[in-house]
Amino acid sequence: MPRPQALPARPVAPASFAALSPPPAPVLETAVHIEALRHRFGEREALAGLSLDVTAGELLVLLGPNGSGKTTLFRILSTALLPASGSVRIFGEDALRHPARARRALGVVFQAPSLDRKLTAVENLRHQGRLYGLAGRELEARIAAALERLGLAERAAERIEHLSGGLARRVELAKGLLHRPRLLLLDEPTTGLDPTARREFWDLLDSVRAESRTTVVLTTHLMDEAERGDRIAVLDAGRLVALGAPAALKAEIGGDVISVHAEDPERLAAAVTARFGHAARVVDGAVRIELVAGHELVPRLVEAFPSAIRDLTLGKPTLDDVFVRRTGHHFSHGGDGRREGAAR
């Protein structure tokens, strides 16, 4: 007769019993709990009832086109903006009612530079440290370590106005990390950086996370950057339209995506659906077909509609495809919406 198995030290109650039994220790600590967040600027609704949880230790990317509400959400998380309604808890503290308590846990790197350009890198960090209650030898040791860590030691005594954009950005990051925040908030941190500086920034962020398990929430409008997140929260028009790991989000499309430009996309889409049985729809002027084994359909498409097709691309699903699936329009009509593997 099998012996009953020893109970796990911290049993997790089924959801239905959660209200009756004492709350179990959560398996994954919640760093940020956002519920029904709404805000408007005049007539424009910036956040339309957004709810989202961030797990401790993860890198969550807020991805959205300009005007999607991600910067508004960022400002609310950083306690710089009071929303019209909703609630935000940061490591359990009510960040809207008691912002002062939540601020202890936060390290914030805004999109706009927040350094004093007339002060040196060291002076900026010293100022920052004192605002967070650090002083004396402890502060100086941390500054030295941060400068060393971010490769800034040699330029420490120079005023910010004499540093390049990439170096200044690194000082910003050092500033945000100096007091060892549990939650690091980064708003479009690589904006204005050249590709090399961008790559360096990401490498630094990766190593910081590897060392400290800091929870990171980062906004971006660049899809290739978003892919570096543990999870991506996709925002559009103030709503959460998708949430998940990059691979999982793309997997939900399944298989391949064929995109066809044609003189008359509506007619071609109808003809493709009628002839091949694949759902074809028109998104931003192009015919899109999501299917498994797209390479088999491509030659048949070209043979069937030789004169109607202007050009055709076959690719693996991208985050833009996820965005299209959820919103019915492309992420952006500019360069950001380009497809990966479009030239295949």
Added chain:
Amino acid sequence: MRGFLLAVATLWQREIVRFYRQPSRVVGALAPPVLFWLLIGTGLGASFHAPGAAAAGAPLPAPGSSYLAYFFPGVVILILLFTAIFSEISIIEDRAEGFLQGVLVAPVPRGAIVLGKVLGGTTLALLQSALFLLLAPAAGLPIPAPGALAELGLVLFLLAFALTALAAAIAWSLRSTQGFHAIMNLFLIPLWLLAGTLFPVAGAPAWLAGVMRVNPLTYGVAALRRSLAPATAAGLPGPGLSLGVTLACAALAFAAAAAVASRRPTR
């Protein structure tokens, strides 16, 4: 409490460091008032009759009551005012450049942020006015005794703090430096003009004298005249009233600045 003081100290220090790294600011706050003093003081001096002298029908110059001497405390106030404006207008620039939002999301009470900023501006105003005070003998003013010097220091501090806090309250509620310049011309300069700095209450038409009597800065100027140029203080509000009003104004202006800074932004 330690966190509060640490924040005040670091914000104060930043103001001082920024100031000496921008030499143009020293010139900007000190040169115009000195120039006004020399030009207006010399030009008006010929036709000016000090209140006491006018009542007696005696022509100038009487000892210690030449117009250069009469105008001297007014110029000290103007230096305090200009330094206050130049230092606190940086709140608007800090906001525009992004520095301020980094401070605002730090776990620091708003009162500490305002106090650090205002004490920084106050220190700079005191330093600038001290430089100008070295010219007092040239205006024919007596060198004060140690006791009077301490009183002068206190009066200067209260005036500098009040004016800096007033400028801070204005700057916290504005988003553009242009707006600040408009307020400076329409409100701050008239506030200074109608405080018995340029001409005495005694000789003014009744309606203007009324405005000057309700202007709190009139009492600050009176306090300054008593300790710096007693010969020009005849007929002004008494020392207790002057100091009391100035102290109350300093407290009020600081409370206003802290209140404006504590508003939670919804935009």
